[in-house]
Amino acid sequence: MYHDPKPVESPSGLEVFRNGAIGRKWTRDTTVPHEAMEVEVHGRRAASTKPAVTPVLLHRLRHDKSILALVVSSTNIFAGTQGGEILVYSLDTYERVAVIEGHRGSVLGLCLSQDQDLLFSSAGDRIVNVWNTQNFSRLYSIYSTYDVGDIFCVSYSSTLQTVYLGAQNTSIQWYDLREKDTRPQPSPTSHPSFREDRFFDSPGPGGVRTPRPQPPEGGPRHATGGRILELDKQYIRQFAHYGYVYCMLLARGILSDDPTEEILISGGGDGVIRLWQLDAANGGAIHEIHKLEDGREEGEAVLTLAVEGTFLYSGRLDGEINVWDLETKQLVRNLKAETDDVLTLSVGGGFLFTAGVSGIVQKFNRQYETVTEFQAHDRLILASAFAIINDRPTFVTGGNDNTIAVWNVRDCISAPSSKRTSNEHLIESLKQFISFRTVSSDPRYKGDCRRGASYLRSVFKNFGAATEMLNTEDPYNPVILAKFRGNPAKSASRKKILFYGHYDVIPAENEQGKWIGDPFSLLGIDGYLYGRGVSDNKGPIMAAIYAVNDLKEEQALDSDVIFLIEGEEECGSRGFEDAVRNNKELIGNVDWILLANSYWLDDHVPCLTYGLRGVIHATIKVESQHPDLHSGVDGSAMLDESLKDLIMVLAKLMGPEGKIEIPGFYDPILPISNEEKRLYSEITETLLRGNPELGDPRQLAISLMRRWREASLTIHRFHTSGPENSTIIPRMAEASLSLRLVPNQTSAEVARILTDFLHSEFAKLASQNRLEVTIDHQAEPWLGDFHNEIFKTLEEAIMEVWGPTPGRRKSSVSTLKSISERHGYSDSKPSPATSSTLANGPAEGDGVGYDETSEPTTLARKPLYIREGGSIPSIRFLEKEFEAPAAHLPCGQASDSAHLDNERLRQLNLTNSREIFKKVFRDLPKK
Template sequence: MAPRIPAAVGERLAKLAASGGDVADLAAFVAIPSVSAQPPHAPDVRRSAEFLRDRLRKAGLTAEIWETQGHPSVYAEWLGAAGGEAAPTILIYGHHDVQPPEPLEQWGTPPFTASVRDGRLYGRGVVDDKGQVYCHVLALEALLQETGRLPCNVKLIVEGEEEVGSAHFDALIEKKKERLRADAVLVSDTPMLDRDHPSICYGLRGLAYLEIEVAGPDHDLHSGGYGGGVANPGTALAEILASLHDKRGRVAVAGFYDDVVRMPGRERKAIAKLPFDEAGWLKTVGAPAAVGEQGWTTLERLWGRPTCDVMGVMSGYTGPGAKTILPSRALAKISCRLVPDQDPGKVASLLQAHVRKVAPAGVRVDVRVLHGGKPWRAEPRHRVFKAAARALEAAFGKPTVFIREGGSIPFVRTIADILQVPCLLVGFGLPDENAHAPNEWLDLSNFRKGTLACVGLYAEVAACIRKSPPKPAE
């Protein structure tokens, strides 16, 4: 048992795991279909917030619902640490909403009935993010019930709109920032590198999402009667999309890379040393080859380089057989994943200017910005990261690795900017656990090690903060 984990707490969690009580407990949470994207499920998202609030109260924290203009968040706290307000405070983040379960026919067992098969728990939200929230719930409960206290003050914010872009969450955070004050933030919503490596994520990409509409004639035309007489929006859009990259896979939009902070050599060396199984990764992807911007490895491209990708294209007739029409319009969805210090608003403007410049004659183009989020990166050499790595190593019995993540968690950048404290992204999911897809699953041994790791994390991070107040994160 790791020195930071009280024996009684370790025993309690071991007993809970042996009886399956932890899984039954989580199953009740999973049973609530808190699908934030689908309006008919709005009452369920509220129900899951209430369930979690009550569960956190049972664990020994004070808890309440925080309303937003959209789905509600849950806030809980325990502020009884020795030293009171002067004691270190950790803010934990997670989300209780889930992705839609469709297509239902591809699930082996019903998505909202958590089922155990071969050491895995299946169900929507088991890993993203209800199971990871539960690691904290069970860890906090075990500490409070067995020792009557936590090693530091703990605040917990669990949002209800993460899967739909956190539209109202920034406003909530801004309004509640005094209540949320903390010395470090702990987020459990990212995957581990692989089963053998507990991981701390120190970087997330941002996002700029746009829609390009190309309009030609005001209605579809007979391609025999009119083809060759006017510009074809489908062809024009293809020309625009083809202009987005050069032959070396670089984004060919003027100014796109101006604010990109180049990955330092030491970071590239560290990434090269990670035990990344590229062949295995490619197998799970199912593509013939790993391809992208030249001069960078696959992990570097996924974590530290920006992209400009087509998400969808629509134009003309796409049904069976042949239909001879010249389409009146064409539409493409474009997503740019951003890295520090790119700004989503600026990138969107650059894209708009580029499309206007390259659009061929005879069509009208409209580029609409749908949404955006800023990238984030912390300094992994900060002592708080080292402290967290120790706690993970103790719980997993394996060395901790430092990774970045190609996706986005809007909350992280927001809270990092507001609180100016280190954010630790410590997740217990695996990359192939089908988050967002049918048959989402959670490795039960990671669920349990993750819970144990949380117990150690609170203590290690608190001790580290107490020794010397952390400098602001990058």
């Protein structure tokens, strides 16, 4: 691993590299195409004849500073940054698990102990810290009695329990942790943070000393605790190299047949590689046993090292890579990489990965042929690591474009076959599903909708489901019916669970470039999956399918699970009801209905939805017998103008504070019960605990009630005939409006009284114009019984999967004391709590919002029971048609941006939803 401790950026984008022996400028011309790669072997150019396998970008993790060091454990990625932090990311979800603020200078080196319990970090602050990889606490802080400068690299011998560090002052130093209790405690004033620098703190002209800047108050947040350890002078090898010591690693079984014997290998700015024997009897002291030189010009620095078996690879300037046989100490190959200066090397699966200034990764096989190359970063690649994660070969890169990239280099090994599907397979299937532009509202994508439906049907078939395509009236998209049959031994008593979803999506043309990537190419960034339909509704569908297959593989599926996936939900479920009625015998009986097509209230607490509003979309049109006229020539009080009539009629629909004036409109609506009031109290307390900026709990509850359990009317747009100028009296004017209905209202009755009321009010105008009211679409409201078996099963599964609740703030939040009846919430109009307001609260774990350090709780995370203001046309229809209760599991977070640019779904939400579905499909039949 290489890092320039003090990069200098010029306006032209040059970065200056100083290696202690020579000066060299790095530059990259991104306009130069990279042709087919070749390898130089002792002066000969050997072109690769094997087809390249392009690696798959699994995820990209963003930060605000350069990534300088990387190591990968079995569970986490650890990344050292230019800002002194160590970032920790989960390999399962790619979420950031922790940010360890551990150093005052750039983190230049990282190393894991053999058992992965210890993490060692070296930095530009002259410190080596040792961290517990389970709780990320600091165990030791090690420093030298000398001014070593930047510590570029760190290694650890688990056998000798000795830490080795390579420094800017050309030394290699070590500390035997077995002696930590016998060595004297160091003086606090000897710590590097108290020392004067011979250069920066020296007197200037006239003997004037520049005032020394004071370090930030308290230092790095997590650089506290643990033992402070000082390196004794006898544990220092001065001038280990005649240049900076850039890189080190430990190799085993090289000098003898003992596979546990270790040697230390170091590379420096002098262009030399040295092999050191470790003296176990002398505190791990090093003794040089061999020096590897390739005969090239002195000062051609060795920037990075990698070892595989008895072969050592060293990366140098100008793309030079040397291959050494450590048994014979001979240089066996000299490769020429197209990466410019080679800043990082990794080996794994029989391949050598090289990367550097160009941002390109080049991969060599064991015949030293270039297998493939790919652009991994926009700028310098400064660190890399290879690991086998869940039988998947994984390559991780980090660069000064402030990102970490995780690659599936699947050609590296033949992973063992496994019938059990993995979350990686789930995401691969979802990626393919997202690639189909299943936009139901645009006839251009009719073919894509059909291909998307065929692909989804193939997924069902591959997992053993019996499938049918239920035709709808042309040109509507078909409905997919898939049946997974449960345990044959329980055929007589098997319950039947219906899962409803939709494969169509809304448009995402991205003509203005607002998406961070192609909307129809799944992209993983910072623990989230981005793509149109990933949250609404393709991700939840795929999670449910994989959950059923998990149970099948475990022979634990005791119920029949029926999937009904339509392709017209975003257009009002056109043709769905007829398709279900026409094939009801084929679908069969249903005991419960489950859907997953909505979101949490915020980004922290899971929810269960038990109510949805219904909707009526209507068009109100007023037409006159005269053509479009000129207001100056023909305008008069005697003329009945269509737009004026339309506005006057629409004005009769609503009174103050949005009250709908249609007679009898509110009569069927149920009053709020005391039990429902308690639910709102729980909701407001939870939301305000995470985001107190939402304000008064009572006003927040009122705002939610008006969105969820009150009917509303919205006028969406106006349209008039004639040219668009300010002098025209239009012949025709029309408006589009919607009414959101609540339980106990029926869409047919509300459509009738709306039409009657508009005609009645229009008649009072005595206008010669003609009024036409068209009901374009209607959907019934839905109210579920959150006391029944399916809701309780969902609640138990959520609590088990999501685990403990987030920490609580020390300050208590006032609960909702009382809520007035439907029309008496407040004397003043509250500011509405929109979905955007709730989604934009503080992020969990960032030091605000949920306080993980105060009042920790081990209670399971109980979901919030919520209602929603939106509508899903099919849910109430399915309940009535099959006489079965429905429940709604929101999978996404409030910030998922469904129907907006950059729609996303947190990967953890996807995989946890899979586990929740699995538990529900398994446990619900037992109720």
